[in-house]
Amino acid sequence: MATADSVLKPDHGAARKHFIFTDEHEQLRESVRAFAQKELAPHAEEWEETTFPDSVFPRFGELGFLGLDKPEQYGGQGGDYYTALVLAEEMVHARSGGLAMGIAVHTDMAMPPILAFGTEEQKQEWVVPAIKGEKILCLGITEPDAGSDVAGIKTRAVYDEATDEYVINGSKTYITNGHRADVIVLVTKTDPDAGHGGITLFLVPMDTPGVIREKRLEKLGMHASDTALLAFQDVRVPSSAVLGEKGKGFYHISWELQGERLIGAAGCVAGAQNCFDMTLKYANERNAFGRSIGKFQVIRHKFAEMAVKIETARQMVYTTAWRFNNGEYPVREISMAKLYASRIAVEVADECIQIHGGAGYMKEYGVERVWRDLRLNRIGAGTDEIMLEVIGRSYGL
Amino acid sequence: MSVFADEHEALRESARRFVLAELRPHAREWERARWFPDEVFGRCAEHGFLGLKYPEEYGGQGGDYVHEAVFAEELAHCGSGGLAAGIGAHVNIATPPIFKFGTADQKERYLRPAIAAEKIAALAITEPDAGSDVAGIKTHARRVDGGWVLNGSKMFITNGVRAHFWVTAAKTTGEGGHHGLSFFIVDRQDGVKPSKIEKMGWHAGDTALIALDDVFVPDENLLGGENQGFYLIMANFQWERLVMALGAVGAMQVAYDKTVEFAKQRNAFGRPLTGFQTLRHKLADVATTVHTSRVVTYDALERFVRTEGDAVKEVTMAKLATQRACFDVMDTCLQIHGGAGYMEEYEIERMARDARLGPIGGGTDEIMREILAKVLAL
Numbered sequence: 064m065a066t067a068d069s070v071l072k073p074d075h076g077a078a079r080k081h082f083i084f085t086d087e088h089e090q091l092r093e094s095v096r097a098f099a100q101k102e103l104a105p106h107a108e109e110w111e112e113t114t115f116p117d118s119v120f121p122r123f124g125e126l127g128f129l130g131l132d133k134p135e136q137y138g139g140q141g142g143d144y145y146t147a148l149v150l151a152e153e154m155v156h157a158r159s160g161g162l163a164m165g166i167a168v169h170t171d172m173a174m175p176p177i178l179a180f181g182t183e184e185q186k187q188e189w190v191v192p193a194i195k196g197e198k199i200l201c202l203g204i205t206e207p208d209a210g211s212d213v214a215g216i217k218t219r220a221v222y223d224e225a226t227d228e229y230v231i232n233g234s235k236t237y238i239t240n241g242h243r244a245d246v247i248v249l250v251t252k253t254d255p256d257a258g259h260g261g262i263t264l265f266l267v268p269m270d271t272p273g274v275i276r277e278k279r280l281e282k283l284g285m286h287a288s289d290t291a292l293l294a295f296q297d298v299r300v301p302s303s304a305v306l307g308e309k310g311k312g313f314y315h316i317s318w319e320l321q322g323e324r325l326i327g328a329a330g331c332v333a334g335a336q337n338c339f340d341m342t343l344k345y346a347n348e349r350n351a352f353g354r355s356i357g358k359f360q361v362i363r364h365k366f367a368e369m370a371v372k373i374e375t376a377r378q379m380v381y382t383t384a385w386r387f388n389n390g391e392y393p394v395r396e397i398s399m400a401k402l403y404a405s406r407i408a409v410e411v412a413d414e415c416i417q418i419h420g421g422a423g424y425m426k427e428y429g430v431e432r433v434w435r436d437l438r439l440n441r442i443g444a445g446t447d448e449i450m451l452e453v454i455g456r457s458y459g460l
Numbered sequence: 461m462s463v464f465a466d467e468h469e470a471l472r473e474s475a476r477r478f479v480l481a482e483l484r485p486h487a488r489e490w491e492r493a494r495w496f497p498d499e500v501f502g503r504c505a506e507h508g509f510l511g512l513k514y515p516e517e518y519g520g521q522g523g524d525y526v527h528e529a530v531f532a533e534e535l536a537h538c539g540s541g542g543l544a545a546g547i548g549a550h551v552n553i554a555t556p557p558i559f560k561f562g563t564a565d566q567k568e569r570y571l572r573p574a575i576a577a578e579k580i581a582a583l584a585i586t587e588p589d590a591g592s593d594v595a596g597i598k599t600h601a602r603r604v605d606g607g608w609v610l611n612g613s614k615m616f617i618t619n620g621v622r623a624h625f626w627v628t629a630a631k632t633t634g635e636g637g638h639h640g641l642s643f644f645i646v647d648r649q650d651g652v653k654p655s656k657i658e659k660m661g662w663h664a665g666d667t668a669l670i671a672l673d674d675v676f677v678p679d680e681n682l683l684g685g686e687n688q689g690f691y692l693i694m695a696n697f698q699w700e701r702l703v704m705a706l707g708a709v710g711a712m713q714v715a716y717d718k719t720v721e722f723a724k725q726r727n728a729f730g731r732p733l734t735g736f737q738t739l740r741h742k743l744a745d746v747a748t749t750v751h752t753s754r755v756v757t758y759d760a761l762e763r764f765v766r767t768e769g770d771a772v773k774e775v776t777m778a779k780l781a782t783q784r785a786c787f788d789v790m791d792t793c794l795q796i797h798g799g800a801g802y803m804e805e806y807e808i809e810r811m812a813r814d815a816r817l818g819p820i821g822g823g824t825d826e827i828m829r830e831i832l833a834k835v836l837a838l
Contacts, residue, residue, distance in 0.1 A: 205799060208727070209728075210728065210798050210799050211728050211729075211798065212728040212729045215727075215728065215729065215730075236799070237799050237802075237803075280803055280804075280805070281803065281804035281805070282802050282803055282804060282809070283794075283801075283802050283803075283804070283809035283812070283813070284802075350589070351591070351592055351593040351596070352592075352593050352596075361826060361829075362826075413816075416660075416816065416820075417819060417820065417824070417825070417826075420591050420592065420820055420824055421586065421591050421615065421616045421820055421821070423660075423820065424616075424659050424660050424661070424816065424817055424820055424821075425616075425657055425658070425659055425660075426657075426658035426659060426660070427657070427658070431659075431660035431816075434660075434816075435660070435813070438794075438802070439802055441795060442795070442798055442799055442801065442802055443799075443802075446795070446798055447795065448738065448739075448795075451738075
């Protein structure tokens with residue numbers, strides 16, 4: 064059977080190229096990575112204290128990174144969904160979860176519904192400058208008393224026939240980019256008795272009278288991003304500010320959440336991989352009891368377990384992205400990928416802290432920050448529990 | 461039969477009252493300031509909390525380890541891991557070796573003022589290149605006329621910046637290792653250069669990297685026998701680990717109570733969170749974990765007291781079981797809080813950050829398993 068010529072050795076250094084990515088995607092990957100390492104990462108520590116500056120947006124815009132998968136007619140690059148995935152993955156090299164989140168909220172949460180449901184005027188007014196980085200977007204769903212239960216929101220938009228305006232009252236919380244944004248995609252109730260059918264989206268400029276940016280919220284992680292509590296007091300917007308169809312807001316947002324969750328899952332895989340890589344380096348360098356700690360069986364197996372988890376999550380994300388890019392709407396699988404990727408990312412970060420020992424607990428090594436940043440993913444964009452609800456209900460349960 | 465007698469339960473009440481009245485209200489402020497004031501030691505001393513287990517002849521309360529255990533558990537109610545750790549390092553980590561191995565003169569000069577909060581104490585063993593592997597310590601003490609000169613560095617030292625003295629491990633033979641380590645009581649002086657380290661949690665606490673640069677220590681400050689340092693380390697570890705287990709039990713209880721309160725008043729989909737089966741089950745699991753952790757810890761405490769410190773297996777198991785359990789409990793409680801759990805305001809994120817040290821400090825989980833493997837003759 065086996066002759067000398069047919070003995071194959073595993074090639075662990077192979078590129079491990081995935082079929083969804085072309086050479087163009089790989090070139091994009093290189094350029095985003097180089098940009099993140101050169102222009103963003105050096106400021107990561109500083110931005111943890113100060114939050115990142117608004118000037119990051121026009122710089123991203125200049126490089127075309129705010130509209131990778133957006134139509135060229137609005138200034139985008141006209142790429143496919145995978146280009147957005149590449150950006151989400153490579154942003155890990157900026158070493159700032161808060162920055163990656165601020166960008167993702169702009170490009171993958173707030174912008175898609177405007178493109179999908181907005182009027183031509185709305186796209187010209189908001190998407191065109193947003194892709195250039197001249198206007199910053201945010202999205203307002205969660206309220207102090209309504210998180211997972213989107214239909215339980217209380218922010219009201221009441222139509223005033225005399226002026227053809229809507230009058231909005233309510234509050235929103237945990238709003239990423241809330242302090243810096245120029246416009247908010249706001250989820251409101253236009254008919255409180257109609258349940259899911261009574262929800263409507265609005266595009267509300269943040270300088271409209273009655274929009275109050277309340278306190279900055281302090282968080283476990285994502286310190287580079289700004290998180291706002293917002294109040295809306297008798298905010299008047301013209302009826303042309305309705306985004307999409309009146310009463311269809313819940314469905315618009317449910318659609319938006321799918322893209323957001325998959326992008327989030329991709330970010331989790333990249334975050335876990337990066338944490339794995341830095342910990343592998345540490346385990347090779349750190350000695351205890353006369354050898355590098357990676358040579359202890361228990362530590363070696365920890366790495367093996369982590370690697371399996373990361374690879375599994377990556378394949379789930381890529382396969383689901385492939386279906387999404389082909390025009391399917393695979394809500395169940397997106398929920399699975401989001402749930403699994405965010406869970407394993409947090410587990411991996413925790414294991415990496417443990418492998419680092421005392422150093423893992425120290426700010427200097429950056430591993431504890433990875434855990435704190437990644438921990439949000441099991442809560443934001445739908446908690447683990449909501450993902451389990453979505454998956455369970457998809458089987459008719 | 462409980463290891464706690466009536467007198468211990470009485471102490472529990474007064475300790476809880478003190479912690480809630482004098483420490484808890486300042487937790488947030490001190491966390492933000494990345495420091496709690498030294499005066500906290502004075503307030504503790506006024507109530508006798510710095511000398512619970514020490515004899516009255518040194519200003520202590522003449523109590524036993526069970527009194528100290530009660531205080532350690534109750535300290536968790538202050539809501540700041542760094543604050544509890546600072547007080548704990550003083551009473552449970554740095555001063556016990558002086559009481560156990562010190563001369564009458566050393567007790568007079570260091571234990572008495574420590575009990576009175578006139579001096580703050582720190583224990584310095586870990587180094588940048590020697591954590592779990594204590595035998596890898598590189599700080600060395602050179603014999604000179606009338607004493608020793610120490611050079612080296614120490615890492616992750618609780619109370620390391622504010623301490624008046626550091627109970628410090630150093631090599632006293634060329635090869636060091638298990639039979640070549642000694643302890644020294646190092647006074648504040650120019651050659652001791654501590655700098656503060658920023659951490660994931662324990663923000664109110666003081667954790668230092670310390671450079672020892674030609675530090676002179678007189679003969680009378682050698683603690684325990686020359687080259688007997690390893691026994692001192694081993695003796696101290698048991699109590700330190702037991703105290704960590706007790707702190708975890710206290711912290712888990714606080715988190716459970718807090719989360720149940722939140723889950724009962726927070727509504728989603730028209731009912732309180734406790735109206736959802738999966739969340740009820742999560743809380744049932746947390747309650748079970750708190751209980752099993754408590755039982756394992758109290759059992760180890762009872763054995764520790766009965767055998768006068770010889771309960772390595774049970775203490776190690778208690779440390780291993782409770783530290784990971786505590787972090788898992790905090791993580792579950794954080795998750796139940798949803799978005800609020802991620803926000804500083806609700807304090808559960810802080811409890812999670814503080815708890816994460818548990819599986820690392822005082823010997824990592826991996827080291828606990830190594831010890832158990834030896835104890836179990838595997």
